Amino acid sequence: MSMPKTVRYSLVFVGLLIVLLLTAPFFIDVNTYKGQIEQKVEDVTGRKLTIGKISASLFPWVGVELDNVHLANRKGFSTHDFISVKKLHVKLALIPLLSKNVEIKHFEIVEPSVYLERHDDGQSNWGDLASSPATPAAASTTTSDVDTDSGAAGGMALAALQAESLSLTDGELTWVDGKAKPVALTELNVALNDVQLKRPVAVKVSGKLDGNAFDLDANVGPVGDLTKLDPVSLPVQGKLKAEQIRLQPFADMITGWPAELGDIAKAVVGVSANIEQRPGGLRLGEGSVTLDAAHKLDVNWKAEMSGKDELKLQRVALAVDDSPLLAVKGRINRLSGTPSFELHIDSQPIQRTWLTTFVPALNDMYAAHPAPWKQVSFNALVAGDARHVDIRDLQLLLDQDLLKVTGAVAFAGPDIRLRMNAQQLHLDPWLPQGKQQKAAASISLIPVALAAEPAIEPDLRFLKSWRVTTQMRVATLYLRGLQMGDFSVDINGNNGRFDMEPMSFNLAQGRVVEKASINVADYPASWKESVHITDVQAGPLLQSLAGMDMLSGTMAMDTQLRATGLTEAAVQTLNGRGNVLLRDGKLKGYDIAGAIRQFTSPGAAPGPKETDFAQLSGSFDIVNGVATNNDLFMASPLLRITGKGMVNLVQKVLDYHVEPRVVGTLKGQGDNVLRKGLVVPLHITGPFDAPKVRPEINAKTLIDNAPALLEKGNVGGALGGLLGGRKSAEPAGQGQPAAPAKQPETPAKQLLKGLGGMIPGF
Structure with a gap:
């Protein structure tokens, strides 16, 4: 049976079309358009674009290949290319394209290089490429028509987007910030295979950050309908690993590096993290960051987000030199606005001898102390935001003494409101007692204490804006060998004036009540105090305060004193x-x-x-x-x-x-x-x-x-x-001279x- 003419003609047409598509690139030189493309880009960006060669194919796929593409840097910056690509190769399936479906067979970028610069004045080499706003005339054109047509076409194309492979090989990104040493991301490789909208897509990223290798393996998707894509609910599951990242290249960018951590040039950071984002919006993450410097710091965490505005911290733990130090759990809310938090912080016992490694000044502060404090730990429940912190429950364990604190701190001002309570509190171990300076010999008539170099008067005017409301109650307070019962003190501060009214306690079978105030609004600060003592036994008091055992009795005393200054020189006032x-x-x-x-x-x-x-x-x-x-x-x-x-x-x-x-x-x-x-x-x-x-x-x-x-x-x-009277001496014997009398x-x-x-x- 002979083939119908319609079919024969169709096959002939298809055959001729295939021959035409195969031979067209040989007769059409696409490089003739290279100059137009380069000029158009330069007109739009103000930068010179050069393309080494353009190649095209039309069958069995539509392909375009650009070799040696270079986009010049912005004027006023270095001579490096802003962007350069050794080869850009795109292959599209022909038949789906006829029905407006974009099916990428292969998208390849070989040896791309991006050079980013920012000057000290904030100017960057990419700032001029930002899109300028549309003119009013253009904006007033048939916007609805354009949106409708292009949106529909774009949506159809994106909905059908798929590719056998997308790859970027041997890429490089260089970042130069002012006069800091450049930081380079090299050997960057990105591979996506079997890109589908209805199935998860495997993503592999690897490279070196200034010579330090990292890897990222992840599965993304299924993406679904791109017109309804919500990145927050896009399924993602992946793992990031970077075992060693040296901080030396970033030294100029890192401020406030603690001296206790040693030379930053020798510091290394390791990162390991697992990330999971579920379709319902739940995001999970856990991992660790290790800083290996003069001391080793380890932070590990596990967290989840049930929505875009809430982060639950199931665990955040800090260890120093392989010893656990802090653990935090809680939640952070309103991430898209003004974040707020509610956290529970728990510390392990912190030894003073261990802490001196990080705070060397502690050695000098307690060098001559006969029995300084040994350890401190705390447990706290805090809540707040960027403006204030509520201390709902803070429990400080000072050696064996438990001090409970509640209150709030508003950062504006600041405004500090605290309430402190304890059953017993030993303060002597916490009072600094440094090495005593040996007084130099002096032949001056001025006492040695005054001949010594005077202490620097502190400037406390920065406290003028502070508001303070503090209450402290201690059942038994031990200080300088004294046992103070029913200790109570209230401190209120505002506009540079801080009042202690009153401080009272039982002491040595009697009672002490003291009122005091200090004015820090002026320099130097001025103060005044009054003390009322009733029925206190003087013997134990003098023994504790001065080591004297020379006076006893029941003492009553009233004093009213005032002075200007807080150093020894203030005694003159x-x-x-x-x-x-x-x-x-x-x-x-x-x-x-x-x-x-x-x-x-x-x-x-x-x-x-x-x-x-x-x-x-x-x-x-x-x-x-x-x-x-x-x-x-x-x-x-x-x-x-x-x-x-x-x-x-x-x-x-x-x-x-x-x-x-x-x-x-x-x-x-x-x-x-x-x-x-x-x-x-x-x-x-x-x-x-x-x-x-x-x-x-x-x-x-x-x-x-x-x-x-x-x-x-x-x-x-x-x-x-x-x-004027005189006493005669009796003779020692008859006829014998009298012995000389001893003069009285x-x-x-x-x-x-x-x-x-x-x-x-x-």
Whole structure:
């Protein structure tokens, strides 16, 4: 049966068409269009485009191949090409193309090179290629028609997009930022095989980042309808691995590199990450980043996103030198807007000796501390955003003491509001105690403390904008050997003024209430304080604060002080007043009654080295660092002591007059004479660390004390001799010369000798 003419003619037509498509490239020189293409690109971009060769084919596929394509760099930048490609080869299936379906058989880019530059002023070599906005006239044309037609055609083409292979081989990307060393991404290879819209597509990417290899293997898709593509829900599953990335090439871009991590040129980063994005929008990720430097830092994580605005942190852990340090979990919300967070942070115990490796200053801070703190850890629940942080629960474990903190911090200002509570808190281990500086020998009349280089006055004016509201409650606070019960303090700050009103606590069977304020709005800062003490035992207080065991009694004290400055030099501006009262106490180490007994009756047995008193009181006024007292008074069963004088806190010297007066009897222990009225005035002068005590003895002193000193014995005779009387010596024997009589000590010498027993070191 013969073939129908229609079929025969069709086959002949197809055959002629195939022959035409095969022979057309030999008769049509596509390179004749090269100049037009180059000129058109230069007109649009202002950059010169050169194409080495253009080749084309029409059957069995439509193919275009461009060799040695070069696009020049922007004027004012380096002579490197902005983009260059050794070969660009595209092959399209012919038959689907006739029905407007794009079916890529092969898309290949060989040795592409991109050179990106940015100057210090922010200008870049790609900034001029940004699309300019359409003119109003163009924008007002039949937009709806264009969108409808082109959108439909484009959608049809994209919907049918598929390819047997897409590849980029041996690519290179160079980044130059200002004067920093260039960073190069080399040996870049990208391969996509069997590209389909209805099946997952395998993607492989590999390369070297400045000589450091990395690999990415992933499956993307199925893509589905490209007109409805949502990248957030596009299925992706892949793995990124980069074992060693040296940071030296990026050194100029990294600011704030910690010195504790050593030389950045020797630092290496390793990355390993698994990423999964599911069609429902759920994204999972886990992996680790390792920084290998002077110390090794490891961060590993596992996170998921149920939507584009919420990130759940199932685990973020930090380890240092293979030792776990921190663990974080929680969530971050509103990623597309102003992010907020809610995090739980848990730390492992941090040893002070380990921490000094990263904070060397700790060695100096605690060099002379007999028992510094050992470790700290914390557990915190915090929430907030870029504007503030809410501390919902912070638990600090300071050695064995648990301090609980709640509150909020607003960064604008800032505004700090905290509440702190603890059952017990030992502060001594946390107070810095550095090496004591040995004072240099000095022959100057100025005290050594003032001759030393003065400390720098801190400038606290940056605190003027701070708002602070802080409350602290501790059942038992230990500080400098003191045990403070029911400790409470409130601190409020605003406009540069910080008030502590009040701080109160139980101490040594009594109560202390202190109010204070500091004004940091001006330089230097000024401050004032008032202290009210009731029924505090002075002995334990002095023992703890100064290591002194010389005074006991129940103490009451009130002071009001003010000064300008926070260094030792501020004592020059110290002003204020105060009073102190001690009852039913002892002055230890000073047996005033026994000294008088020894003085008046040398054979009397010594008593205990202490002096009881019923009352010891005085008040003082301070003007520019100089304190004066005119009403010192001590009452005991035997003595009344009064005194007045000056204490110069600036030069650390004193000038003080004391008058002890005997008001009772010295009967007993070898002395059976009443000594009422005996007065021995003393003058105490000199520096604090080496005062000199001298009796103020003159003729008036001796005359005033004569009634108390007159008795049978050498004191009365000596006093008589001093006043002009004479005692004749008895002959040693008949006719024999009398032995020379021993000259009695003068009353003045006897007073001095007696005072040696009254005042230790006199």
